[in-house]
Amino acid sequence: MTEHELDSRPVVRCRGAADFLAALPHLTGFTATDSMFVISFVGARSGPAVRIDLPESEDPGETLSLLDFVSNLALDLASQQGRAVAVAIVITSSASFSADDGPPWHRLARRVERRMRRDGIEVRELCIVAADGWVSLFEPGAPRTGRALSEITESPVARGALRHAEPPVDLSRLGEIPDASLARAAAVARSLEQHAPLHFPDSERVPPQCSEFGNTSDEYLAWIAEAGAMARELRGSAPITADASALLIRNAAHSDRWLVIALGLLTRPEFPAELAAELPVGKFSRVPIDFPADQAFPAGQSTASPPRSQLGWSMYRILNSVCPEFAEQGRLRGVCDRLIETIAATPEPLRPGLLCLSAWVWWLYGNQTVARRHVHEALAIDESHELARMVHRLTSKPLYHRLTSGSAPRRDAAPQTRSRRAAPR
Known part of the structure; x- marks a missing residue:
């Protein structure tokens, strides 16, 4: 474009x-x-x-x-x-x-x-x-x-x-979250009853991460495609239906699916599924949300060689690496509006995942103030929410942080x- x-x-x-x-x-x-x-x-x-x-x-x-x-x-x-x-x-x-x-x-x-x-x-x-x-x-x-x-x-x-x-x-x-109409909130609540909370795929159905490249699992790729469809929904222009809102709520509550949605917004909704088909099966399953920012290494161990459990990618590392290069902020304002519309109709206990996604999108859009406000709302609902704590860390520095001191x-x-x-x- x-x-x-x-x-x-x-x-x-x-x-x-x-x-x-x-x-x-x-x-x-x-x-x-x-x-x-x-x-x-x-x-x-x-x-x-x-x-x-x-x-x-x-x-x-x-x-x-x-x-x-x-x-x-x-x-x-x-x-x-x-x-x-x-x-x-x-x-x-x-x-x-x-x-x-x-x-x-x-x-x-x-x-x-x-x-x-x-x-x-x-x-x-x-x-x-x-x-x-x-x-x-x-x-x-x-x-x-x-x-x-x-x-x-x-x-x-x-x-x-x-x-x-x-x-x-x-x-x-x-970025203020309005009150949804009673009819809209009721419609979303009914749809939520039709869509149970999403869980990780059963371990025996997903081959180990050492699988050969190109080896795929239909169920594994299916859930990635489902989460990618949520990115397409957010990037669309048609009104979000109550059923689509319920699916978005359920997907945003699942950390792996949340990551797929984020990558679909950064690139194309189809990209995560395309990438997953090329990587070892299971690479998008159980992705660590974050590693401790102040990890204490055992005595005598250099920080240049972290524990094996901290090698590889995490959601924080992925987003912290790729977000500064994002340059299509113009298409995010509609995403911000659609997320706010969905959050408004979401029962409060189910809001943290969506609030985290909204905070991240506002931050990516360039507004750190609204991003921090939304992530604080998520933490107010659940102070131990691991995804909210990661997004709080990510959005604590603006995308211009490389230019300035702390x-x-x-x-x-x-x-x-x-x-x-x-x-x-």
Whole structure:
């Protein structure tokens, strides 16, 4: 699929800072306060956008990791693109111009600007949006008391290209699990009665993992294909039936099937079955969910040669290895919505598997905040849920983690350029 085919949303042409600020929530997909948004530009078109929590204060010690992150992000994106990348910086704050006697977070904004220019990164725009006004710090003679917020909401872009666009949701409500209708919940409950919980295949029906390559078991491949069908259901556009929801609930509760669904979402729904047919039979059965992150090795044993029980793959190792290379975030938003719809109609005790899947998809989509919220909901239902604990570990670092030290602030990334909601130009 080409970039043009993936990006069917309108391109928004911004003539000034107010237009740009009006378009920003439609680029990121949400609004958020007390945040810094870093929007990249390659030429005239916007690329990835990242939201970062504001630090506790503007003190240099509190802001150093943020400055490092923004600089490394821009340099890494430039390396990926093979050309210079510019950035626009927008700080949103619940503070006010009147209380701060000027733009809140002004010192942080100027500190980021100096750091970017020192590192050879073009800063295309630098704005502060507060509770009672906004300002572009690049505007000569900008009023110290800020401009009226109505200039954003009534800008040409807001009244034109985005007039009929769906209003973006606040980050605090993004990914919120609604209450399902009584009829929908009852229909799913009836379907669950028709589909018993799924178990691992009987051991005697699955040849040992040392089987010859290409040796297959019909039952083994059948359950992998069934789980792959759940990925196809999530990637579809037709309404999810109560029966399909029940099957998804049962499959997501089974760790091996959960992994197959995840791989089907990462690649193609058919891919796990195709891969299983080429590997020794049983390779997708009883896959370890995770190995202890702080595994204590016996005295005298080097960490370079872990116990035999920790050799090979685990769900964490697979996902931690392949997810950073995923670049089709644009097709995941529909998956997020369909998972939320299904979770809403799921009895609470059966939700952890689906919440883990939803958390992982939101994280892969680029929103660490919603991912963490969903995995915490799963752990609130079952604090010992092994899959939830693995997803909690996986999503504790954003997909941009390779750019930053462990002290970097929490961040959320909007989809890549090919999947933007509306790209300011």
